[in-house]
Amino acid sequence: MLRITGGKVYDPANEIDGQIKDICIDDHGQIVDSVDGGRTIDATGMIIFPGGVDVHTHVAGGAMNFARAMTPEDHRRTQAFIRTKNRRSGLGGMAPTTFATGYLYAGMGFTTVNEAAVPVLSARHTHEELADIPIVDKTTLTLMANNEIMMDQMEAGEYERAKNVVAWYIWAAKSYGVKAVNPGGVAAWKWGADAKQLSSPIAGYNTLTPGKIVTMLATICDDLGLPHPMHLHCNNLGAPGNISTTLDTLKHLEGHRAHIAHSQYHAYGGDGWDTMCSATAQLAEYFNTHPNITTDAGAVLFGDTVTITADGPWQHLLYKLTGRKWGNLDVENETGCGIVPYTYRPSNLVNAVQWASGLELMLLIKNPWQVFLSTDHPNGGCFWRYPEIIQLLMCADFRKECIAKLPDKIKGRITLPEIDREYTLYEVATSMSAGPARALGLTQKGNLGVGCDADIVIYEEEDDVARMFSHPRYVIKAGEIVIEDGDIKETPEGREFLVKPNYAPETHEFMRPLFEDCYTMQFDNYPVELERIENPVMQPLKLEK
Amino acid sequence: MYWGGNPAECHPRHFTKYTLMQKSKFLPRGRKDRTMVLVDIRETKSAKASDIFLQVRPGKDFELITILRAMIKEQHVGDEQIAETGMTREVLDDLVHRMKSCKFGCFFFGMGLSMTRGKHMNSAALLTLAAEMNAFTKFVAMPMRGHGNVTGADVIMRWQTGYPFGITFNRGYPRYNPGEFSTVDVLVRGDCDAAFIIGADPGATMPQPAIEHLKRIPTICLDPHVTHTSNLARVHITTAPQGIAAPGTAYRMDELPLPLKPALKSPYPSDEEVVRRINAAIAEKPFWLAEGSQPQMITNQV
Known part of the structure; x- marks a missing residue:
């Protein structure tokens, strides 16, 4: 039992904006009205947030593990966690090890993360890695938009079958929802091609287009009642002028719920690298008029990182642009992925535009319930640098100092210098916790109301915002104090949230011959056993009665 | 393309389950739709399964890979450099043509490449060749590992x-x-x-x-x-x-x-x-x- 008294509470889910309020936690790790006895934390002069929720990150799985193998030079120089009695050793950096990932997330007050890209074939591996990420709770999304069995059903116009297939895959992967990456483009990459136009047929198909996949998959996610809508990485990522593709994609989503991942990478104008500019105003305008769509920033921070994405063709381009290491994995007929280390430099005009665009989106989209804090870790920057972004959002003067360091040629290419908006603490709490939790459909997260999970972060209020957000005074996970005065006290196991969407019972036998035709493993070994998930929690579907 | 490996004896299920025999959506005739090349210093049992067997001179794998990297980019390579690897220009021209015109190429490399003269430099050269081949067609490379798990x-x-x-x-x-x-x-x-x-x-x-x-x-x-x-x-x-x-x-x-x-x-x-x-x-x-x-x-x- 625990009582927190005297702190200023920022709880956007309950419209509490800095009021001083007591919070009580029972022995089951839930927030309750009152408790008798137990420890009391005097939080006078401190601010209280619901624990952070990362709506889009890459912390585990085949691709991340490949990235770790590719970057020993970074492990060698980065921060190291030394083994103690209750803590495993590990390394931080661009591609942190599993234990370190848990400590780093918890260390800045985040208690739930969404691993946004899991192929079903390596889901078993991903869950085992996630079990080694302590403290935080997790969800995973299954990569679907390039799955050839599903695409075959879509090409044949078999909507019901496609829906059953998607539902079957979600349960086979023991995941939480659907991720779509460059619909059709990753499948085309197996032919050395890409899919940049929403209306052109995909390589290997006659009539199926990326646009059709976008619409059908969004419909499927809605019809299945998944708590989180389709999580979409649009076609044509990173390319100058791709704003037209993104807006076209959004038109294909009219009438559906959707989450657009890392929209910074999809908001560029211009027609080549020389003329690339920010087109965030257009994209933000769309979000401002379409409340059914949420997004995360995918903000970029200058410095070294490693890019990891299922978008294989894009990574090949990035390899050609940079001449650095390149890893490519084709995941049979499901998806693919590419890995390229990358350095964002302020002196590079393209990088400078990207840096500004991420911040612009967070500032131009008016409703903080629609745009969430993310760097698409590790693509735009490492998650443990989030406090730097919060500082940029909260302090217009600091932002201006940073803009002044960009090359002169940036003028006219970005709108950031004209934006005066500063995030309030309430808006930060919405964007890093309450908003992403609601978008994920995790009703027990990002909320300090009675009955919710007691995932709480307490900061010592101070003027240096970046410092404040990177050094919480206390972090409480499921009612247990895991961080106190900067020390990791406890490292409890996290939980994993799963959904079981409904599918026709004959789907299993329908899948068998299709599977045996094109996969290289045994059908009966393919679905991940529920026993393999550490601390699974079934999340209900959003079905109309 | 298998390079410095002998799957027929070391990975006996590789041909049948993964690389050669399987019929699939885009390769409905199985083996007939595929071309297999074996590069090794001696004619192992795997050579029988191959369409093309290239007997590289021992210790010259790195040189041969480097020559291929040059040839795919149409850079000049001298006859004596080719001869040093045990190959002829005709054979390599044909190989480069096949590599560039295939729909999906894959290198599988074994300890005959990664543990002989040049060691990790050989592996790095082959990985680079695979990466560079993507300028022309889809190409990947994968090591053939030993020991269970x-x-x-x-x-x-x-x-x-x-x-x-x-x-x-x-x-x-x-x-x-x-x-x-x-x-x-x-x-x-x-x-x-x-x-x-x-x-x-x-x-x-x-x-x-x-x-x-x-x-x-x-x-x-x-x-x-x-x-x-x-x-x-x-x-x-x-x-x-x-x-x-x-x-x-x-x-x-x-x-x-x-x-x-x-x-x-x-x-x-x-x-x-x-x-x-x-x-x-x-x-x-x-x-x-x-x-x-x-x-x-x-x-x-x-």
């Missing part, structure tokens, strides 16, 4: 420590240096004062000085069988064989995890059970470092 050990070490092998924890956090921290180097230098061996038989394969050190120190061995290592170990705990009498996960060479379902029961505990019990017993003891004697974290490694 060596990939699984790599994968787990990577997620827990960031490194696949050759790791030391002697400063309390993982550091990596193959050649210094690899098992064989630590043993030969006599740098460890105990050894815990699981799923391996170094007593049969390692150099004599390493074996002598294993004999000197308390060596604990977990193995279903009596092995060279278990014979020299102070303690041998007999365990159930993985995949036969103990469940678990094995990683395929392409890092795909496969569940192991035991067919038989064993009176012996699994490796996992033994390690868990040892861990639990150690956890009962006082922590080996005094509380507060070490920092929790260092921000910059030196």
Whole structure:
């Protein structure tokens, strides 16, 4: 039992904006009205947030593990966690090890993360890695938009079958929802091609287009009642002028719920690298008029990182642009992925535009319930640098100092210098916790109301915002104090949230011959056993009665 | 293209299950729709399965790969340079043409490439060739690994420590240096004062000085069988064989995890059970470092 008294509470889910309020936690790790006895934390002069929720990150799985193998030079120089009695050793950096990932997330007050890209074939591996990420709770999304069995059903116009297939895959992967990456483009990459136009047929198909996949998959996610809508990485990522593709994609989503991942990478104008500019105003305008769509920033921070994405063709381009290491994995007929280390430099005009665009989106989209804090870790920057972004959002003067360091040629290419908006603490709490939790459909997260999970972060209020957000005074996970005065006290196991969407019972036998035709493993070994998930929690579907 | 490997004898299921025989959506005629090239220093049994066998002169793999890298980019290569590798221009022109015009190419490289003269430089050259081939068509490369589930050990070490092998924890956090921290180097230098061996038989394969050190120190061995290592170990705990009498996960060479379902029961505990019990017993003891004697974290490694 625990009582927190005297702190200023920022709880956007309950419209509490800095009021001083007591919070009580029972022995089951839930927030309750009152408790008798137990420890009391005097939080006078401190601010209280619901624990952070990362709506889009890459912390585990085949691709991340490949990235770790590719970057020993970074492990060698980065921060190291030394083994103690209750803590495993590990390394931080661009591609942190599993234990370190848990400590780093918890260390800045985040208690739930969404691993946004899991192929079903390596889901078993991903869950085992996630079990080694302590403290935080997790969800995973299954990569679907390039799955050839599903695409075959879509090409044949078999909507019901496609829906059953998607539902079957979600349960086979023991995941939480659907991720779509460059619909059709990753499948085309197996032919050395890409899919940049929403209306052109995909390589290997006659009539199926990326646009059709976008619409059908969004419909499927809605019809299945998944708590989180389709999580979409649009076609044509990173390319100058791709704003037209993104807006076209959004038109294909009219009438559906959707989450657009890392929209910074999809908001560029211009027609080549020389003329690339920010087109965030257009994209933000769309979000401002379409409340059914949420997004995360995918903000970029200058410095070294490693890019990891299922978008294989894009990574090949990035390899050609940079001449650095390149890893490519084709995941049979499901998806693919590419890995390229990358350095964002302020002196590079393209990088400078990207840096500004991420911040612009967070500032131009008016409703903080629609745009969430993310760097698409590790693509735009490492998650443990989030406090730097919060500082940029909260302090217009600091932002201006940073803009002044960009090359002169940036003028006219970005709108950031004209934006005066500063995030309030309430808006930060919405964007890093309450908003992403609601978008994920995790009703027990990002909320300090009675009955919710007691995932709480307490900061010592101070003027240096970046410092404040990177050094919480206390972090409480499921009612247990895991961080106190900067020390990791406890490292409890996290939980994993799963959904079981409904599918026709004959789907299993329908899948068998299709599977045996094109996969290289045994059908009966393919679905991940529920026993393999550490601390699974079934999340209900959003079905109309 | 298989390079420096002999799957017919070393990975007998590779042709039939994965690379050559399978019929598929885009290759409905199976073997007939594929071209297989074998590059090796001698005509192994795998050569019979190949459409084209290229007998490279021993130790000239790196040169041959470099020549191919030049030829795909239409750079000049001298006849004498080609001859040095044991090839002819005609053969290589044909090979380059086939590589560029295929729909999806894959290199599988074995220890004949990665463990012979040039070692990791050969592997790096082949990976670069595969990457550069993507300017023309889809191409990938994958190593043909030896030993059961060596990939699984790599994968787990990577997620827990960031490194696949050759790791030391002697400063309390993982550091990596193959050649210094690899098992064989630590043993030969006599740098460890105990050894815990699981799923391996170094007593049969390692150099004599390493074996002598294993004999000197308390060596604990977990193995279903009596092995060279278990014979020299102070303690041998007999365990159930993985995949036969103990469940678990094995990683395929392409890092795909496969569940192991035991067919038989064993009176012996699994490796996992033994390690868990040892861990639990150690956890009962006082922590080996005094509380507060070490920092929790260092921000910059030196």
